[in-house]
Amino acid sequence: MINLEKPSPPSEDRRWKIIDRTMRSYGYAPHSLIQTLHTVQETFGFLDEEAMRYVAEALRVPLSQVYGVATFYHFFTLKPPGEHTCTVCTGTACYIKGAEDLLRAVKQVTGADPGETSADGKVSVVTARCIGSCGLAPIVLFDGEMSGKITPKALEEKLNEWTHIAEEAVGE
Numbered sequence: 001m002i003n004l005e006k007p008s009p010p011s012e013d014r015r016w017k018i019i020d021r022t023m024r025s026y027g028y029a030p031h032s033l034i035q036t037l038h039t040v041q042e043t044f045g046f047l048d049e050e051a052m053r054y055v056a057e058a059l060r061v062p063l064s065q066v067y068g069v070a071t072f073y074h075f076f077t078l079k080p081p082g083e084h085t086c087t088v089c090t091g092t093a094c095y096i097k098g099a100e101d102l103l104r105a106v107k108q109v110t111g112a113d114p115g116e117t118s119a120d121g122k123v124s125v126v127t128a129r130c131i132g133s134c135g136l137a138p139i140v141l142f143d144g145e146m147s148g149k150i151t152p153k154a155l156e157e158k159l160n161e162w163t164h165i166a167e168e169a170v171g172e
Ligand code: FES
Pocket: 089, 090, 091, 092, 093, 094, 095, 129, 130, 131, 132, 133, 134, 135, 137, 139
């Protein structure tokens, strides 16, 4: 007998609700795999085995297929992220409002391009196509927390906070 019950998320982390919302909007159809993995990537910064197993189970697709998709497309990363994740929205509205300037600022502070992690392991840089808050463009998520209408300067300040913590620890 086929078990049609939806599996439970791997943890209590509220971000799984976002993943569930995406899958639900597609009726948990197997063809929503890529879109769902996108959501995982955008929300968590990378795809780990736990997430891939959950998605495979919920969409009822073989785990091997999930791995296949996750490793085929360059925009998915299976590496653990840095201590923090900075997600810059590069959807149309955010792009028009200066997402490129934001990415330049991120690169300047962290040395990392999208999909990379700063050399000190502090910050992973991720981009998202559109997180559905275009009215507040440009958008950046700091560890999943949204900052709207953000300027490159404010972004740099936030990133400096993260990286300075590292420097202070080294200087102690
Ligand atoms: S384009 Fe950035 S939130 Fe829609």
